[in-house]
Amino acid sequence: MLLAYDGTDYCGWQIQRGTGVHENRRPSIEGTLTAVIQEMCGESVTLVASGRTDAGVHASGQVAHFSLEAKRFGKHFAEGLNSLLPPSIQVLDVRPVPNSFRAQRSVEKQYSYYFQQGPAPLPHLRTQTYWNRYDLNVEAMDGAIQSLLGEHDFLGFCAAGAQVSTTVRTIHEANVIRIPIPEPACLSLERFCLVRIRLRGTGFLKQMVRNIAGTLREIGEGRRPPEDIKAILDSKDRKNAGPTGSPEGLWLDRVFYGDDDDIAFLNQV
Amino acid sequence: MLLAYDGTDYCGWQIQRGTGVHENRRPSIEGTLTAVIQEMCGESVTLVASGRTDAGVHASGQVAHFSLEAKRFGKHFAEGLNSLLPPSIQVLDVRPVPNSFRAQRSVEKQYSYYFQQGPAPLPHLRTQTYWNRYDLNVEAMDGAIQSLLGEHDFLGFCAAGAQVSTTVRTIHEANVIRIPIPEPACLSLERFCLVRIRLRGTGFLKQMVRNIAGTLREIGEGRRPPEDIKAILDSKDRKNAGPTGSPEGLWLDRVFYGDDDDIAFLNQV
Numbered sequence: 202m203l204l205a206y207d208g209t210d211y212c213g214w215q216i217q218r219g220t221g222v223h224e225n226r227r228p229s230i231e232g233t234l235t236a237v238i239q240e241m242c243g244e245s246v247t248l249v250a251s252g253r254t255d256a257g258v259h260a261s262g263q264v265a266h267f268s269l270e271a272k273r274f275g276k277h278f279a280e281g282l283n284s285l286l287p288p289s290i291q292v293l294d295v296r297p298v299p300n301s302f303r304a305q306r307s308v309e310k311q312y313s314y315y316f317q318q319g320p321a322p323l324p325h326l327r328t329q330t331y332w333n334r335y336d337l338n339v340e341a342m343d344g345a346i347q348s349l350l351g352e353h354d355f356l357g358f359c360a361a362g363a364q365v366s367t368t369v370r371t372i373h374e375a376n377v378i379r380i381p382i383p384e385p386a387c388l389s390l391e392r393f394c395l396v397r398i399r400l401r402g403t404g405f406l407k408q409m410v411r412n413i414a415g416t417l418r419e420i421g422e423g424r425r426p427p428e429d430i431k432a433i434l435d436s437k438d439r440k441n442a443g444p445t446g447s448p449e450g451l452w453l454d455r456v457f458y459g460d461d462d463d464i465a466f467l468n469q470v
Numbered sequence: 471m472l473l474a475y476d477g478t479d480y481c482g483w484q485i486q487r488g489t490g491v492h493e494n495r496r497p498s499i500e501g502t503l504t505a506v507i508q509e510m511c512g513e514s515v516t517l518v519a520s521g522r523t524d525a526g527v528h529a530s531g532q533v534a535h536f537s538l539e540a541k542r543f544g545k546h547f548a549e550g551l552n553s554l555l556p557p558s559i560q561v562l563d564v565r566p567v568p569n570s571f572r573a574q575r576s577v578e579k580q581y582s583y584y585f586q587q588g589p590a591p592l593p594h595l596r597t598q599t600y601w602n603r604y605d606l607n608v609e610a611m612d613g614a615i616q617s618l619l620g621e622h623d624f625l626g627f628c629a630a631g632a633q634v635s636t637t638v639r640t641i642h643e644a645n646v647i648r649i650p651i652p653e654p655a656c657l658s659l660e661r662f663c664l665v666r667i668r669l670r671g672t673g674f675l676k677q678m679v680r681n682i683a684g685t686l687r688e689i690g691e692g693r694r695p696p697e698d699i700k701a702i703l704d705s706k707d708r709k710n711a712g713p714t715g716s717p718e719g720l721w722l723d724r725v726f727y728g729d730d731d732d733i734a735f736l737n738q739v
Contacts, residue, residue: 205590205592205593205594205655205657206593207593207594207596259593259594259654261592261594261654261655261656261657262656262657276589279589279590280589280590283590283591288591288593288596289593289596290593291590291591291592291593292590293589293590294589311656313653313654313656315653315654320545320548320549320562320563321474321548321549321552321560321561321562322552322557322560323474323530323560324474324475324476324528324557324558324559324560325474325476325528325530325598327476327557327558329594329654330654380653383652383653383654384582384584384649384652384664384666385528385530385582385584385598385599385652385664385666385721386474386530386721387530387531387580387582387721387723387724388474388530388531395653395654397653397654452654452655452656454656455656
């Protein structure tokens, strides 16, 4: 299934021990979806996502798979699930896929990180972007991010505790652009804008995009030179990168899985 | 001052009797702002807005005036107020204006009403737009709204209880367009889109835009003919119009006040 969610009020994708039991813990996306599928189908399922998203991180095209005994799919299944789900999590599409399909085995993923820039944080974007008090030098940021294109060892941007066999990944798209404040707000003043970092590649390590965003923010503010991105890659030492970017600016845009007809609907985001 | 707010959690612009006293009443925009100005300046002020917005209605360019003994203005005043305000209400600019300025005496106002259209309501737009389950015929809606251009008696679209000397208003811009889902969501599928109604004119009656939106929605769904807009105007009878549109789709975009240099900052939205 293809999912969109507002991660603000969740502890992230993964079920956390104690979630839903202790009232002061936030629910997980996975736990909320699993409960709704069980309520609707009477079956306990295991959901597997393309990857976990952290607390507060959003998705407009997350993909997850699960096995169901009952034959339910299509428009009415999605509508039924959505009517039981909170408005902060919605199923955009759900369809049967071959047994061999694994959501975690994607070919590519795309993330965007949004800074909001201007004299005040705009209310309607407050949970969807990170407001930066200072203007960002977008040209310097875009120049710096080009060093990430191609195959590299991204250990220098990887959070501690990641359990992966290799920290080598390939980035196929990397850019930073300025975009006008999106509707529904009606603001045409140039001093209000969004700054978007976009990264598309074969895979991403734990907090990798947020660590890149936090470092690019320091470059955008002129607090470190654009050359630092390449230097951090070469050093393979997380201590050299900037602080981890705040989660509310991060969006999992899309997950790509090749051209098989059976899963083509996942590519239509 | 120039204001943006997310109206979701408020009872509207106006202070309601009991707001802030009874815990089950929602706060007002006016009351929240008044309390923060008092906290910062030590003065009790009376805020006057360009017009009241209903419960749940948003603004990206509301204008309000007030008198202050203390001389405070500019960037630092706005920053101070914003640091005390909730993130759902922010001051975009605040400056001294001539004593003759009256926020309610605007030359023009612009409103937009946003429908969200697609198989599921997108989480990040759930409080900023009204999700319509059925596809809307945008061409029929845009054709119908043209009847509103020019000077008309809008009594047929005015809610009961409005205390106004005349229900005649002049509309200078009226259109309905389809727009792609705005970022930060990354959805390029045509089955997901926004439908925006825009109205700009000399003034608007109580619930006028929402009554027009509710009627246009029925036209867009093919439940009534486009000619009904003109027929409702001619009838001057609110009973002939459709149901009042849900408040979360409505945005007060901008308020216009002529070309005086002293108030030029209000036109720079």
